[in-house]
Amino acid sequence: MKPWSRWRKAAHAALLVLVTVYCLFPIYFMLVQSLKTAEEDVFGNPLIVRHPTFENFEELFELRSGPARGYVGSVLRRSYPFLDWLENTLILFTGAVVITLVASVLAAYALGRLQPPGFRTWRRVIFASYIVPHTILFVPLYQVIMKLGLDDNLLALLIVYPTLAIPFCVWVLSAYFQHLPREVEESAFVEGAGRVATFFRIVLPMSRPVLVTAGIFALGTIASDFTLASVFLLSAHNQTIPAGLATMEVALDELLAVAGINLMAIPVVLICAVLARGYVRGLTASMLEGS
Amino acid sequence: MTVSDIPSRRARRTSVARQREIGVAYVLLAPTVILLVGVLAYPIAWEIWVSLTDLSPLNDGPARFVGLENYRRLAGDPQFWHAATVTIVYAVVTSVAKLGLGMVFALLLARPFRGRAFVFLAVFLPWAYPASVSVIGWYWTLSPPIPTAYSVFMGTLKWAVDSALGGGAWAFLSVTLFNIWRGSSFIGVFLLAGLNAVPPELFDCALLESKSAWRRFWLVTVPLLRPFLALAVFLSITTAFSDLTNVWMLTAGRIVFPVVGTQAYWLAIKSGQFGPGSALSLALVPFLLAVLVVFFWMFDRPETRRARGTA
Numbered sequence: 001m002k003p004w005s006r007w008r009k010a011a012h013a014a015l016l017v018l019v020t021v022y023c024l025f026p027i028y029f030m031l032v033q034s035l036k037t038a039e040e041d042v043f044g045n046p047l048i049v050r051h052p053t054f055e056n057f058e059e060l061f062e063l064r065s066g067p068a069r070g071y072v073g074s075v076l077r078r079s080y081p082f083l084d085w086l087e088n089t090l091i092l093f094t095g096a097v098v099i100t101l102v103a104s105v106l107a108a109y110a111l112g113r114l115q116p117p118g119f120r121t122w123r124r125v126i127f128a129s130y131i132v133p134h135t136i137l138f139v140p141l142y143q144v145i146m147k148l149g150l151d152d153n154l155l156a157l158l159i160v161y162p163t164l165a166i167p168f169c170v171w172v173l174s175a176y177f178q179h180l181p182r183e184v185e186e187s188a189f190v191e192g193a194g195r196v197a198t199f200f201r202i203v204l205p206m207s208r209p210v211l212v213t214a215g216i217f218a219l220g221t222i223a224s225d226f227t228l229a230s231v232f233l234l235s236a237h238n239q240t241i242p243a244g245l246a247t248m249e250v251a252l253d254e255l256l257a258v259a260g261i262n263l264m265a266i267p268v269v270l271i272c273a274v275l276a277r278g279y280v281r282g283l284t285a286s287m288l289e290g291s
Numbered sequence: 292m293t294v295s296d297i298p299s300r301r302a303r304r305t306s307v308a309r310q311r312e313i314g315v316a317y318v319l320l321a322p323t324v325i326l327l328v329g330v331l332a333y334p335i336a337w338e339i340w341v342s343l344t345d346l347s348p349l350n351d352g353p354a355r356f357v358g359l360e361n362y363r364r365l366a367g368d369p370q371f372w373h374a375a376t377v378t379i380v381y382a383v384v385t386s387v388a389k390l391g392l393g394m395v396f397a398l399l400l401a402r403p404f405r406g407r408a409f410v411f412l413a414v415f416l417p418w419a420y421p422a423s424v425s426v427i428g429w430y431w432t433l434s435p436p437i438p439t440a441y442s443v444f445m446g447t448l449k450w451a452v453d454s455a456l457g458g459g460a461w462a463f464l465s466v467t468l469f470n471i472w473r474g475s476s477f478i479g480v481f482l483l484a485g486l487n488a489v490p491p492e493l494f495d496c497a498l499l500e501s502k503s504a505w506r507r508f509w510l511v512t513v514p515l516l517r518p519f520l521a522l523a524v525f526l527s528i529t530t531a532f533s534d535l536t537n538v539w540m541l542t543a544g545r546i547v548f549p550v551v552g553t554q555a556y557w558l559a560i561k562s563g564q565f566g567p568g569s570a571l572s573l574a575l576v577p578f579l580l581a582v583l584v585v586f587f588w589m590f591d592r593p594e595t596r597r598a599r600g601t602a
Binding site: 012015016019020022023024026027029030033041042046102103104106107109110111114115116117119122124126128129130131132137138139140141143144159160162163166167168170195216220223224225226229241242245246254257258260261264265268269272273276277279280281283284287 | 312313315316317319320322323324326327329330331333334335337338341395396399404406409410411412413414415416417418419420421422423424425426427428429431432435436439441444472476480481483484485487488518519526529556559560565576579580582583587
């Protein structure tokens, strides 16, 4: 390939800078706001922080008493059970991602390897459920949840959240399983290993990149839900971070809320960043490798 | 691959073993199917039934069956057509922008350069950053509380946009920008995975065939990426259609920017009109189904062709 001219190199570099700034600016902006004191928020430069402080973060962790109103200084403020939110979010996200992965792997193995009659149709129907907008289903969904006695309970979302990601995860995983060469399993069968042992010792370790992809997709999708959480979790102690933050008062608690946003986002972003390469590798693998 | 190896598989295994295999397959499918039926199928059936009645907690007595009355009223409602237009424009505009930007990201990242890992991470982050909280951040950035240092700037910007393009333009812009920011990241990473799956020799061959990068892009890259493009477009359109959260949050639930999702939410939840609300939320489903059919057609075609080639 010809070496690039100087102009092309410059244009390439400029484009890269532009893309990076475009992607990172909103994240940077939210991070900067959360590190500000109230004073700097009002009088400082919005783009930089001169005296970074963690006081907004500390304030979030101070109170666990639930929504109470009281005077802080001369301003009427509410306090929020942020630690409860954090705990709920952790439990819910971990649980929902695990349920999503287990259900999707089982279904994908059935469709990709065992191939019951009409497995292509099964796969399509499961994927087609992706077009159902969950947000239009509040009323009937609420009836289901009430029947199960789960309203205002984290378990309700533990049931609902996996369905957000399962269609995509089954699609990706079953495409990968289907493309795995038959010999992979058959050599193990010949040596006398059962289907279950073969699955855990050979198929599952082989599909690690695709599992990473499914897991990251599930985490990203679940962490993005805000509406379902705020509809199904009513009392302050049961809410997750997104649902709770939305109940904050805009004018008074702006900095506190931005700190909350960061506290929720940073762990998710770190997990995703560490596994980002695996995510791409898994997507590639599920689509074409081994076909 | 399936057509040709079914007989050989039958020869290898007894039909009893195959029957058992099929049984196991159904057992393994059960958790997924139960979840999807409970959370999606029942509510959809309920929604379809209710859209044919006048069910509302505000009415006394049992719901009356009204047939297609709710849909007929929708068809004659200029507000519905406005919302439907806005929704479709929103879905198309964001999808085209996301696809274009995503393609640029993917092509940029496909070849090695210094600092690629960093740029890749930057492209990945808007999607990885949970939308549930970034949307709150965006809202407060675009419509800041009065005392913040940038509220005057944002206020002026909003006023300028709204007076130049009409009321609601700022709201439309902010929702669209947020959707594009997050979606282009997802699609960029997705298409990058697609590019990685293409053997590099194909691009080298293409280089000999044509000197014009533009022609190579349309004649080689796009067709090779077709299944990925189809999946990306499909995901983008469906999320834009069911996008209630982002619109709701970024416009604080006001109807300055009516999309079908927010309108249905107002009608069903806020004013208790379950019947018309259900009809409204189902009104665009045929359109989505059409998109789905096109998607399956585009996605499965190359697969079957390849399968025939290897068989």
